[in-house]
Amino acid sequence: MNKSIALMTIKQLWNRPVRLVLLAGFVGFPLLIDVMNRQMGFKDHTSSAMVIINTSMFVLIIGAGIIGQDISDGILPLIFSRPIKRWQYILTKWLAVAFMASIVAFLNLFIHLLFAHGFTFELVKGIMPFDLAQIVLLAMGTTSVMLLLSSLLPGAADVGVILLVCAACFVITILQHFFHVPGMEDTAMNVFAILFPSFDLGDIHSLRQLLSIEIGRYFAVVLVCLSGSVLLVNEKEFSYGSN
Amino acid sequence: MVPIKLNSTRATPLLMRILPALGIGYLAACFAAQSYLSAQKIDLVEWVDLKKAAEISKKLDKPIMYDFSAQWCGPCQALKQEVFGDKTLAKQINQMFVPVQVIDRVREDGANLLEVDNLQKKYKIDSFPTLVVMKVGQSDIRTQTGFKDKETTKEFIRGTLAWSMKGANPYDVDWKNLDDVIVSSHKSERPLLILFWDERKEYSRYEYLANKDLVKVIKENFVPVEVTVPIKANDFKLAESKDLVDKLAVKRSPALVIVPPDGGVPHFQIGNSTYDDNKDFLQKYLRFSRK
Numbered sequence: 107m108n109k110s111i112a113l114m115t116i117k118q119l120w121n122r123p124v125r126l127v128l129l130a131g132f133v134g135f136p137l138l139i140d141v142m143n144r145q146m147g148f149k150d151h152t153s154s155a156m157v158i159i160n161t162s163m164f165v166l167i168i169g170a171g172i173i174g175q176d177i178s179d180g181i182l183p184l185i186f187s188r189p190i191k192r193w194q195y196i197l198t199k200w201l202a203v204a205f206m207a208s209i210v211a212f213l214n215l216f217i218h219l220l221f222a223h224g225f226t227f228e229l230v231k232g233i234m235p236f237d238l239a240q241i242v243l244l245a246m247g248t249t250s251v252m253l254l255l256s257s258l259l260p261g262a263a264d265v266g267v268i269l270l271v272c273a274a275c276f277v278i279t280i281l282q283h284f285f286h287v288p289g290m291e292d293t294a295m296n297v298f299a300i301l302f303p304s305f306d307l308g309d310i311h312s313l314r315q316l317l318s319i320e321i322g323r324y325f326a327v328v329l330v331c332l333s334g335s336v337l338l339v340n341e342k343e344f345s346y347g348s349n
Numbered sequence: 350m351v352p353i354k355l356n357s358t359r360a361t362p363l364l365m366r367i368l369p370a371l372g373i374g375y376l377a378a379c380f381a382a383q384s385y386l387s388a389q390k391i392d393l394v395e396w397v398d399l400k401k402a403a404e405i406s407k408k409l410d411k412p413i414m415y416d417f418s419a420q421w422c423g424p425c426q427a428l429k430q431e432v433f434g435d436k437t438l439a440k441q442i443n444q445m446f447v448p449v450q451v452i453d454r455v456r457e458d459g460a461n462l463l464e465v466d467n468l469q470k471k472y473k474i475d476s477f478p479t480l481v482v483m484k485v486g487q488s489d490i491r492t493q494t495g496f497k498d499k500e501t502t503k504e505f506i507r508g509t510l511a512w513s514m515k516g517a518n519p520y521d522v523d524w525k526n527l528d529d530v531i532v533s534s535h536k537s538e539r540p541l542l543i544l545f546w547d548e549r550k551e552y553s554r555y556e557y558l559a560n561k562d563l564v565k566v567i568k569e570n571f572v573p574v575e576v577t578v579p580i581k582a583n584d585f586k587l588a589e590s591k592d593l594v595d596k597l598a599v600k601r602s603p604a605l606v607i608v609p610p611d612g613g614v615p616h617f618q619i620g621n622s623t624y625d626d627n628k629d630f631l632q633k634y635l636r637f638s639r640k
Contacts, residue, residue: 186358193361283600322379329372333365340359 108190108198115202118175119168128167132160133214137221157218161211161241162302165248168210169203171262172252173339178261183344193336196257200249200332207245212238236307247303247324250331257335268301303327392429393439394448399464402449406485412509414446415468417479419453424496425478431499438503445510446482453477482509522558522567524575527583527590538610540638542571542631543597545604547578557603557621563628570635571607578602607634 119125136157173196176182185195215237255264275294282293305320315321396416397405406413416433418425432438442448451468454461461469468474472481472490480493480502493505524544558564567573576594577583585591597606597615605627607616618630 189358191358191360193365284598317379317382319376319379319383322376326369326372326376330369333369336361336365340361 107201108194111185111190111195111198112202114181115199116206119206125167125170129164129210132163132167133210133217136160136218140218140221157215158211158237158240158244160214161207161244162248164207164210164214165203165245165252166265166268168206169249169252169256170265171256172199172203172249172264173256173335174260174264175256175262177342177344186344192339196253196332196336196339200246200253203252204242204245204249207249208242211241211245215241239307240304243307243324244302244304247328248301250328250335251301251303253335254331254338257338271297271301299323300327392433393436393443394433395443396450397447399449399451399468402447403485406447409447411445411447412482412484414442414448414509415451415472415479415481415483416448417451417453417469417472417474417477417481419456419477421456422477428478428496428502431496432502432506435499438506441506441510480505522564522573524573527574527576527593528585528587530572530574531587531589531593539570539572540610540634541574541606541608542567543574543576543606543608545576545578545599545602545606547602557627558624563624563631566628566631566635571631605630607631609638 171178173182176185186192252264252268255267258264259267275297279294299320300323303324305318305324310316310321402413405411416428418428433442451465453465453469460466472479472492474481476494478496481490482492483490491505491509493502496502527543530541558567580594583590583594585594593608597608597617599606599617599619601619603621605618609615616630616634618627622630
């Protein structure tokens with residue numbers, strides 16, 4: 107892990123106010139729903155599971171153009187003019203974005219529980235170690251997919267591709283509802299599982315369950331994405347002479 | 350292609366090159382293991398340690414299911430393969446009971462552990478396999494001695510669930526035929542609650558509906574109707590029934606559809622939702638309709 111690149115990645119977030127506004131929006135929206143529910147006399151709160159799923163959105167916002175933006179801004183040739191290994195740059199970016207997204211997701215969960223329960227024992231009970239680990243897993247998984255897409259595409263086009271695939275999945279689901287094609291029921295779910303890799307830690311009760319397809323898919327996607335992005339960045343020419 | 354030197358900025362550690370292959374290999378192993386497990390039908394029940402069972406039972410408010418068996422016992426192996434290896438039944442057992450395996454070791458070791466002996470005496474076990482379902486703090490128990498076939502055991506499990514759940518039994522709801530309900534529709538001002546259910550799917554009705562409040566809400570506020578999936582299997586006699594089901598156009602099961610009595614817009618809950626989600630769905634509809 108390269109400390110300078112990690113710090114640079116964190117600073118990049120603060121230097122882009124649009125991202126901060128979007129983050130605030132995604133933290134604030136579930137709270138707004140909860141406030142409205144309260145005012146309408148409902149006792150329901152947005153579930154913690156829903157709050158955790160928001161982690162993917164935080165990764166999309168924080169990690170948009172994780173490599174592509176550095177290329178478009180001309181930062182990468184500067185970085186690689188120093189003796190920094192490309193795989194170190196990629197792993198550092200991966201960890202830094204996943205770390206930031208996890209921190210925002212933790213805060214989001216905390217604020218959500220605080221709103222739901224106030225400063226009571228329920229608040230402490232609500233913060234399950236599993237939930238925290240689940241957030242980190244999801245953040246690391248989604249960041250790795252973004253890394254691969256970002257090493258292929260310029261600027262923040264990685265987010266565009268992800269949103270496009272999500273929209274396609276939505277259309278497939280709707281079409282599937284009207285024109286039912288046998289065997290295609292879970293297509294959208296499988297695509298989502300690859301775009302936002304994660305697995306339910308609560309499902310692991312024995313060693314045998316470590317051989318579940320969800321866990322295998324998570325590690326396969328994450329490792330292939332990380333290695334693929336190193337391979338792709340290694341193939342690119344970033345010296346000033348290349349222009 | 351120019352070979353990359355070790356100190357080059359493009360050099361990649363060997364581990365980074367091997368790991369993706371390992372990841373894909375692991376995924377392949379997972380697929381192989383899953384297909385092997387489903388082919389072998391090995392025990393899929395998540396057995397709980399005998400010493401912790403009572404505590405877990407109290408905490409989760411679930412009855413304990415003891416499986417008294419022995420390694421040498423043939424019917425015990427058949428029970429394991431046929432029942433505990435069945436995905437649906439195993440899931441049902443895992444969800445609704447605290448399953449505990451009590452294995453007799455007299456033939457192998459000459460004696461049993463004290464707690465195994467005590468349990469065998471307490472429930473007067475004289476043959477294997479024997480299934481005993483009990484609730485902590487209650488003397489009433491349900492027992493199945495021996496293993497006849499899968500269907501009998503399935504019925505035993507279903508009956509035991511009904512006994513242990515009391516008001517939360519989804520089979521307590523009198524799901525009616527759509528034709529019958531449409532004929533008598535002028536008598537009721539309650540909304541219809543149509544359950545689209547496919548018995549062939551591995552999803553359990555207990556996961557979907559076994560909640561005391563949910564069963565109560567259905568009984569008190571709705572006219573419950575069950576439509577079998579595939580729809581063709583229902584053989585509706587009335588054109589209104591066919592029209593209604595066609596209009597709802599539910600393509601996935603399980604599904605719950607609320608059809609308001611005043612001809613308002615139907616409300617849908619489609620897919621493998623849990624009983625908590627279904628309860629929320631019905632309660633939200635009732636709150637809104639009252640407003």
